[in-house]
Amino acid sequence: MLRVPISTYRVQLHKEFTFDDAAAVAEYLWELGASHMYCSPYLQAAPGSMHGYDVVSHQAINEELGGKEGHERLCKKLAEVGMGQVLDIVPNHMSLGKENRNWWDVLENGASSRYASFFDIDWQPVEERLRDKILVPMLSDQYGRVLHRGGIRVARADGKFHVEAEGQILPTAPQSLQIILVRAAELSRSRTLSFLAASFGRLPSPPYEDRRKVLALHNDKVVLYTLLERLCKEEQGVCDGIDRTIEGLNSNEDMLDDFLNQQNYRLAYWKTSGQQLGYRRFFDVNSLVGLRVEREHVFEETHALVLDWIERKILDGVRVDHPDGLRDPLEYMERLRKRAPEAWIVVEKILEPGEFLRENWPIEGTTGYDFMNAVGGVLLWPQGLTELTSVYQEFLGKELAAILTDYPALAHDKKINVSQEALGSDVNRLTSMFVEICESNRDQRDYTQAEVRRAIREVAACLNIYRTYVVPVRNEITDEDRMHIAEATECAKARRQDIDGGLFDFLRDVLTMAVTGRQESEFVLRFQQFTSPVMAKGVEDTALYCYNRLSGMNEVGSNPDSNGLSVADFHAYCEKMQGTHPLTMTALTTHDTKRSGDVRARLAVLTEMASRFGAAIHRWSRMNAGFRKRSASGAMPDANTEYLYYQTLIGAWPLTRERAQAYMLKSSREAKLQTSWVANNKEFEDALMEFIAKTLEHPPFLKDLEQFVSRVKDAGWVNSLAQTLIKHTAPGVPDLYQGTEVWDLSLVDPDNRRTVDYERRRQLLAEMRGLAGQDVAARVMQRVEEGMPKMWVIHKALLLRREHPEWFGPEAAYTPLTVEGGRVDHVVAYLRGESVATVAPRWTIKLAGAWRDTTVSLPKGVWINRLTGNSMEGGRISVKTLLREFPVALLVQEGGHA
Structure with missing residues (x-):
């Protein structure tokens, strides 16, 4: 029987922290009190991956972590010390590239690939030029320009051919080789090569649904390539003929263009991805392609190793990444539960305020963001938050405040923006589908593509949760789903009165299955997969970097515009969890949090001294005025960026210049107000970096900052101890993110993935465990600067949970x-x-x-x-x-x- 975790300890595995490194800290983690090591994904990922979410093979263990042998050593060590193991798994997507042999096969063979059914690809888009092709937006410029300057060429390695494009390689379609081999056969006067050329040209292109013909194609192709490779080895003239042909092809722009047009992909400028991409991605990341894990054979192949580890009791549970990206999350959970009936399963489901995990999902709960926001909210002083609103507005000035302090409007606008730009190709696909639906309904057929596109964006932006869970094939819809859809469409109708309200009503009817049909069902499922990226990219990765009233509130699933949580509300939340998901995960810091739990705990203190904070930042702004640059658009950095900077220093102090600059650069690009990842504003970024450098070398400012931090630090520590103890005793299974057993003032990744000094923590634990006597608490508090009080709370709570798990379980x-x-x-x-x-x-x-x-x-x-x-x-x-x-x-x- 598998063990339900009493507690988990999250480790981030990568080439600098391997299976052997994880094994080396197992004994320490057990002594600390953790029952399970909770590992980041460790199936084979893309080379150099620092997180493991870019899986390229589900059949192998990541070689950079130590491969199969390293994994076995880790599992053996965990068993020796008595620890279990939980693994983070990624069912929604895979990474692209030549290391992903399945994807390579799709690029080579198109819709006739053995793996075409594995990926979520639209093979028949509206644009005819992209039908049966995959758009590959990897070029640094327009296709024709790159071709003209020789940035694309064909090359050969033995009997295999590939396309080289600006440092990357792609396969060639077998059928397209006829143009090369026919000419090479003439040059080498080889009848055998002529036969092979004709044979390659005769290869069929069956649809992936015809499994028998697809496998026959694959077998025929393998035989032809084997014969060609043998021929090249036996007859040098054949090789010379092929190489001369390829040389001629690469020197003739028109011939090369014709050859490239015969491939199953279309090379394109990287900027085209926002509007024309034909495959579903993980959010807007072009290099992560969506999987069709709802297909049973895809589920079985992608989960074989993980399910084997669960069956063999190597794993006691899994954390499922991004379930909202799945076509049918409930079906997936039920299939996973059926295959792993005793496993502890939690999902990275982001819940908005007032939303709870669906009780019919056969799993233990979420990964703890809902708990994080609840316990963080109860530490905030409501009146202080109201005062901070005024402080924020005054610091920004009237013009900026009008734009940035209306959070609901800001979040809505950022969702609209992301659906217009980064997620434009997803909107286009939904638009085409809905136009077809309208065409088949005479009462709706006159709506234009432009109207439908705007309506879809608006409804998605108005949806106040990540997604609904309507399943047409099972005629499954809840009252909760109906309510959210109705509210979103009414909101959209009110916001876009320039669009016929009947279109929004029709959208509502399709989304709630009042209007049904094959295309309608597909639209519902696709729309639900779309709204989650809209929320994630528009709010998580944009609005939460723009609205900075109290940045410690800006975590996923939060409402940073709220006034905190009352004790009664917090108790109600915990009672709800105990009644519905008593084994959910509780967390304060994760690999994805924008600030560690300790930073948030310190920033919460600002609600108790809002006026003093307001006076301080105005004083600091005057002190540092000479370090700001002037531009045509105003001061650099702007007031909003400067406001966030001062909060960041307070929350994470002491902070090095390098860490501060890296964080503020990332924050500014995510906010997309002054600069962005795709359009760097060098003038602004240089000014910001210089401002940070000079302020952190300015003695009067540093002295004042340190005096302010000294006033909030102790209260921040108390907040941290309060939320830490609550995390370990509230309903759920507490998770400890690597290194956070002592004070940890980390910011967003990669800052929170810095190397953990386990030797220091191991020594501190040993010294702490050696303390005894009447004054033990006082002696622990004497070591407060080292973080011993936090480790003390964690250690004592974990040991108690280990001694009496029943006191914290479903019946408690x-x-x-x-x-x-x-x-x-x-x-x-x-x-x-x-x-x-x-x-x-x-x-x-x-x-x-x-x-x-x-x-x-x-x-x-x-x-x-x-x-x-x-x-x-x-x-x-x-x-x-x-x-x-x-x-x-x-x-x-x-x-x-x-």
Whole structure:
């Protein structure tokens, strides 16, 4: 029987941190208290991959990590120390390139490839020139210009041919070789080569659905290539003839163009991808192609290794990447569950505020962003957030504030922008489908392509969740889906009154299956796969880098415009989780968070001192005014960028110039306000880099900054300890991201993927475990700068979970504890089962240590604080007494039971 994780520890595997490196820290992780190592994807990825999400083969283990042998050593070590393993898997997409033999086969053979059914490719787009072809947008300029300057050529390696285009290579269609081999046969006077040329030309092009003919084509092709290679080795004249022909082909632009037009792909300028790409991607990443994992043979082949590891108990569970990209997420989960009935399965499902994971998904839960936003929200002071709104608006000035401080409007506009640009090809495909649907309905047939395109963009931008889950083949739709679709179409109708409202009504009817049909069903499924990238690219990767009122709130699934969460709302969330998904993952930092949990915890303190923060940033802006550049468009950096910069310094201080520059450059490009990834504004970027460098060498500013950070640091630590303890005792399975067992002030990747100093952490754990005596908590707090208090909380909570997993499992109730007195709003307190109590403070700057008469009521019995060793009788306990020695309390009833 597989083991359900008690806790997980996430490691990022890459060529600088291999299976052997992971094995080397296994004993330390077990001693810390983690039950499972949670690994980033380690099937064969593209060369040099630092994350593993760009899989090129599902049949192999990543060689850069140590390959099969290294994997076996890791698994053996984990078994020796008693740890289980959870793996991150990627069912939605694969990476392109010659290392992906399946994709190479598709480029070579087109729709007749053995693997054409594996990828989500539109072989019959509206544009005739792209039918039965794959657009390959890899050229640095217009195709004709690159061809003219010799940037594309044909080359041979033994009996195989390929196209070289600006440093990359692509295969050639077997049938297209006839033009080369016929001429080469004439030059070499080889009858055999003439026969082979005709044979290549006669190869059929069956559709991929005709499996028998596709396999026959493959076999015939292999035989012909084998004969050609043998002929080349046996007759030098044949090789010479082929090479002379290729040389002539490469020197004749028209002939080379004709040869390239016979391929199953169309080489194109890289900028064409936004509007014309014929395959579904992972968001807007051209190098990641969508998989048709809903097809059973694709599922079986892409999951064979993982399912084998689960069956052999090498893996106890999996984390499923980007389930919203799947055509039918529920079907996928059911298939995975059927094949792995005992596995712990969580999914990277991003839930918007008020949204919960579908209860009919046969899985344990999400990867914890919903928890992250809930626990982060409860640490924010609502009145302070209101004050920060004014601070932000004043710092930006009237003109910028009008654009950037209306968050709902900003998010909507960024979603529209991304659907017009980066996701334009997806919109075009949906538009073509919906125009056909309109054409088949006489009441709707007069809507134009332009109207339909705008309507689709608007409805997607108005949808306030990542996607709905309507499944036409099962006639499956929930009231929740109907509500979201209705709200989105009404919103779209109100925003675009220049478009006939009837078009939006018809869109709603198709999306809710009031109007059905084969094409309608396909549109519904495609539209649902489209809205998730719109939300991800428009909000996650754009709006959340533009709206900076309190940047610590800007995580996926958040509402950075909200005023936080009340304690009652937080309790309601936890009770909901315990009732529906008690084994979901709880997390504070992941490989994808924009800021670590500790940075967010420190930034939350700003809500308690908004006016002081406002005064500080105005003062700093005056101090640094001489470092700003002037341009025709205004000051560089602009006020919004400068505002984010100061928050970043506060949250992550001490911060090196290199880290600050790298983060601010990425943030500015993601925001797409002054510069972007595809259109760098060098003048702005240079000015920003210089501004950062000079401010971090400016003693008056640094002194003032450090004094400000010293005022928020302690309260930030308390926030961190509060959310850390809650993470380990709230409903769910706590995950610890690599290195975050001590204070970690990392920013977005790649900053959060820096090398972890495990030797330092191992030593700190050993020293901490050696502490004993009445004053143990005080001695831990003396090491606060090193992060020992955080490690102490994690270690003690994990050991308790390991000793009594039943106290935190599906049967262990979540019960808010009664808090009374003058500071009730400053306490988060609850009971798990009947034996474990958590007490954590919030808003400690506002509290200023004045707990007054505030008490928390514990059930009868003797309670031991695992963090201090103190014991107490149940009943009304003074919070001041409870938290005197250590900022948070983990209480266990003596002789406790589940």
